[in-house]
Amino acid sequence: MTNRPEPIRRRVPRNTLNRERVLGAAVDLLDHAGPDAFTMRALAQRLGVGTMAVYSHFKAKDEIIDAVRERLLAEVELPTVGSGRTPRDELRELCRAVYRLLADHPSVLHLLTVRPVHGDEGTAVVERILGLLLGAGLDRSAAARAQTALMQYTVGAALWTARGRQRSGDQEDPGTRLRTRFAALPAERYPHLVDLAPELAAAQDGLPQYEHGLDALLSGLLAGH
Amino acid sequence: MTNRPEPIRRRVPRNTLNRERVLGAAVDLLDHAGPDAFTMRALAQRLGVGTMAVYSHFKAKDEIIDAVRERLLAEVELPTVGSGRTPRDELRELCRAVYRLLADHPSVLHLLTVRPVHGDEGTAVVERILGLLLGAGLDRSAAARAQTALMQYTVGAALWTARGRQRSGDQEDPGTRLRTRFAALPAERYPHLVDLAPELAAAQDGLPQYEHGLDALLSGLLAGH
């Protein structure tokens, strides 16, 4: 891709490795090859550098994990304030932005489950959501619980989708695989499951399913306000 | 030798190792020591057996993971049919049973995120939930989406709680830690977050928080039926 021949994999000259470059390669590696392939050795190789060079910029692998998560969570693009006609519209937009980030980067999801959050990642989103909930008339306690419930559902839905996509080494998409699996169950024991196999398969469609649940959750949380 | 001295760690006699014993030790190890300590070598040691003995009963570690997940998911105790006064009551009970299982065995949660579901685990719960949703008047598509949303929220909430408990090597409980962290944020940028720090910390209380969100979700899903 470069203009130079580079007959031999040239070593990166000094001082060109830095935290930013390491994090970029880490995100690439995670999104492209998955968490299992996210290895210090693979990361260094991708950077064209000895394995231990990375340790000059990060104390340990866990520190890279934290930094990657922080970096990606900070990337959530907040819809402009007042973009929705109602607080509820704006809540939907915010939650969908978080879902989209998690769905686009299954690795972040994995990082969330592997290591708890330390820093103030995602605080901007939380702040906005809390403001909208209070603005909708919820009291302090209800707003806090609603915010937590929205994040819990969002993480769960994203995880659900990522898990379905995980085994896409197979030809079939997760929906069809799930449909055939359910349809093959004994109909006497699981009549509804067998009967609703197509509908259950259709509910594995990521964003539309997320929005269905999100709307229900928002309705329940904002009921009476 | 008498029947009991055992001056030297005696080797388990032949044919006493079987799949059940391996799975029991695996659950113990996972719940007690966490996923990182769940090692083939540690598992064998706990069974008083050479590392490779386990491979006589399971092809690989992944197969153990699948079997553990299957075993625990089958353990979900289904409330007796018709125990609730309304379908909604019964739905709550079922979902809470799933949440309790996941919260009690954080390892299952990890196993769920690490490997996708293959067999027909948890089908009994799904069947019951679908029946109740249809009984409540939801159409086929709405029932399938509602069932998926309920499971997504349940997994997300359980994961959220488990993640908070993960670092309990520290003295403070996750609530206080989160409160102090939020309270320490710059109040100009995050006024609501700082203000609601105590309420947000209180929302990390596991089951009560789960039930709050569950009620809202059920209200939204069953609205108009």
Add this chain to the structure above:
DNA sequence: ACCTGAACACCGTTCAAGT
């Protein structure tokens, strides 16, 4: 200060061998 290669203590799993 930044980067290297060898080495250490792990890991899952293969394999030939024992009973």
Add this chain to the structure above:
DNA sequence: ACCTGAACACCGTTCAAGT
């Protein structure tokens, strides 16, 4: 058939050494 110990190809990280 069931179990063993050595060995292989990995992993994260320490360490002494190079520039």
